[in-house]
Amino acid sequence: MSLYHGARDTGPEMTTGSIPALRRRRSILRGVVVFALLLLLVNMLLVEAYLRFDFAPDSIPQEEQSTDAVPTAVQHGGPVLDLSGAEPLTYRIPARTIVITFDDGPDRRWTPQVLDVLRRHGAHATFFVLGTQVLRNPGLSRRIVAEGNDIGVHTFTHPRMGAVPSWLRRLEYAATQGAIAYRTGRSTTLYRPPYSSTPDALDDSDMAALRQAGLQGYLTVLNDLDSQDWQRPGAEAIARHATPANGAGAVVLMHDAGGDRSQTVAALDLLIPRLQQRGYRFLTVSEALAGRIPPAGRPAGFLAQSRGWALVWMVLIADLTLRALWVLLFAAGALVLARTVLLIVVAVRHARQRRGPPWSWGPPVTEPVSIIVPAFNEAATIGPAVRSLASSAHPGVEVVVVDDNSTDGTGDVVRRLALDNVRVIRQPSGGKATALNTGVAFARHDLIVMVDADTVVEPDAIHRLVRPFADPQVGGVSGNVKVGNRRGLLGTWQHIEYVVGFNLDRRLYDTFGCIPTIPGALGAFRRRALTDAGGLRLDTLAEDTDLTIAVQRAGWRVVFVDDARAWTEAPTGMRQLWRQRYRWSFGTMQALWKHRRAVTDGGPSGRFGRRTLLLVVPFTVFLPLLAPLFDIMAVYGLFFLDSKAAALGWLSMLVVQTVTAAVAFRLDHEPLRPLWTLPLQQVFYRQLMYLVLLHSALTAVAGRRLQWQKMRRTGEVRILRG
Amino acid sequence: MARKRRAQGQTTPRAVGRVAGRVRVGRVSGRVPPIDRASTEVAHFDEAPRPVFHDPAGGRRRRLRIAAYVVGLALLVLLLAFWFSQLSGGVPQ
DSSP, X not given: OOOOOOOOOOOSOOOGGGSHHHHHHHHHHHHHHHHHHHHHHHHHHHHHHHHTOOOOOTTSOOOOOOOTTSOHHHHTSOSEEEOSSSSOEEEOOOTTEEEEEEEEEOOTTHHHHHHHHHHHTTOOOEEEEOHHHHHHOHHHHHHHHHTTOEEEEOOSSOOOGGGSOHHHHHHHHHHHHHHHHHHHSEEEOEEOOTTOOOGGGOOHHHHHHHHHHHHTTOEEEOOSEEOOGGGOOOHHHHHHHTOOGGGOOEEEEEESSSSOOHHHHHHHHHHHHHHHHTTOEEOOHHHHTBTTBOOSEEEOOHHHXXXXXXXXXXXXXXXXXXXXXXXXXXXXXXXXXXXXXXXXXXHHHHHHHHHSTTOOOSSOOOOOEEEEEEESSOTTTHHHHHHHHHTOSSTTEEEEEEEXXXXXXXXXXXXXXXXXXXXXXXXXXXXXXXXXHHHHHHOOSSEEEEEXXXXXXXXXXXXXXXXXXXXXXXXEEEEEEEESOOOHHHHHHHHHHHHHIIIIXXXXXXXXXXXOOOOTTEEEEEHHHHHHHTSOOSSOSOHHHHHHHHHHHTTOEEEEEEEEEEEEOOOOSHHHHHHHHHHHHHHHHHHHHHTGGGGGOOHHXXXXXXXXXXXXXXXXXXXXXXXXXXXXXXXXXXXXSOHHHHHHHHHHHHXXXXXXXXXXXXXXXXXXXXXXXXXHHHTTHHHHHHHHHHHHHHHHHHTOOOOOOOOOOOOOOOOOOX | OHHHHHHHTTOSOOOOXXXXXXXXXXXXEEEEOOHHHHHTOXXXXXXXXXXXTOOTTOHHHXXXXXXXXXXXXXXXXXXHHHHHHHXXXXXXX
């Protein structure tokens, strides 16, 4: 007496999500959340890119520009400019006073040495710092101020200020001011533009930026003398260039970062005592011009310090984000390489072993076979499928078609074939797993093959598929499923995916005894193995994966037979493909989660669980989830880092994938021609696959119920001879 | 009592093979269903197994949704506040 249970139709889930207005509001909010997360990632990457922007040093020669817009008072005035009013004010340094200025720091190596020399000689100087350097060297900024020196803004990233838009200039000033305020507790009114020189070298392109700085409250400090330390002419020459003539006062330009500054440090040690002996004082800008200009440094207010605090944390988080992305990228790269090497070595060995003359599964298997074909609205494809199965070259084949309450006359199509060894059983709507259970219950034989209704088998496929049952330990066998409709890019990409999946991954899992899935398209089981596994369960959408795992946990071996080939229909449209993959990845997650306790089990279940944890989970769950990093970092690197290295990295991944696919194609005796589509697959198909995986993961976490979704069939499957 | 006696005496006719319709054997008459139909009655279990990950009450989904909204909106506000503060800064007066 055969009993089977049909799943009750529970109807659509009644939730608040079914109220249209609420649904609309939720989808808007969901969009906001996704937008915020993407914005955050983009923001972090852009902040990092901005921080790492490579600046050209001050010494880069500039093109000749017009000077018509430069007021004469500025051209012929002192090096300290106040451009906040209608009329520019300029200030000169008093006689026998030297204001040494250091640009581009603070630098971890050279700034402390400079400060040591200044302190030794009781001299003060003015440091025009870069915001990025202040963030990276917090202690040095504090020391500069604590030792009585002035600190001034030299922008955040050292851009050519005349060439950047006004909002970016504003950001450059504000960010540097914030960094200084947070690190030192002081604000500053001093500013020196990057690539600046003496007042008579100013041109029209500089004036807009200088006026903007003036309006924001900054005094611009240019210089009278360039020590030319950037040319590294030797300490004596630097000291000579920095010495004013006839006892005049001067602002001297030096650098404490941006290269080897040992000559600057040595020159300073020569210059200061030498000029001090001649009556010179070494002061900061505000000391030298005390009473004429407002004090350069004041305690920073709460707002300025908060702004700096926010900036520091933003940079810190951006640094951490990028570092985490790099770590994950390297982990993913290592996984890919390990997988590739393992796959190729093991798969080639597996193929050679199975195809070699000494290999045998044992005595020929001639026991009769029951083939179960679950079908729901498969009228377009089931005819060729059943005909190919019924005419299989194996003694005693019976085909049991389980019609899952189809409405398109699937059962009638099969009946019209009038094949003696084919039975049709119609069941109330219950889903694929229930249909398979029904089929198993009605099957007359103990060797049971399960085949999808859209799959055509080769004449000897069934015979080859059941050969491993000569080994009494084998409880399940996976066949080799190929795409039977390869038209278009989508068909070709799926073909590549199937060939790689079956010829490399399954061989690897077979070798280590942890095949996670006997595909529903072509698989065979012993009835006892099915009974031990408890039949097909209804609590996952990947009933084939669930069953395969259960069979192995029950102590049965599951193997892969590459020459038992079936040709299945792959989705032909994006929507269909998305639905299929969504169900597959969600179902696989369900099955792996359901059997998670296998990892800690003893005996065969534990062995299987631990192997799966080591081999299947990293390669089928973690790696696809990390795959977006390859694209994100490639794009980021191309635009903001070393574009050659980024392109090389991306191309190497392509090469690795091409080699892997080529090996799989050779093992499957397939022509290599479809592999030309691999570069395109990298920029489209892979992204689709990880979006599907992400969607499935979110569905799983949210606890949503995913239902079976019927694929649209075209019936275009045909057996292709390689 | 009479029915019990008949059973004990093996007098009740039994349908064998594909017998359908009305049968009359001696004094006994009744409807006998075809055997194959009788053997394939659908047996519903009380409850279908709950799908893995499924949260029928929706509590997990609700908590996750609220957390995502709060985090997403907070991130958005923080980002906007950050960039506004950076772009609006000048020399503190």
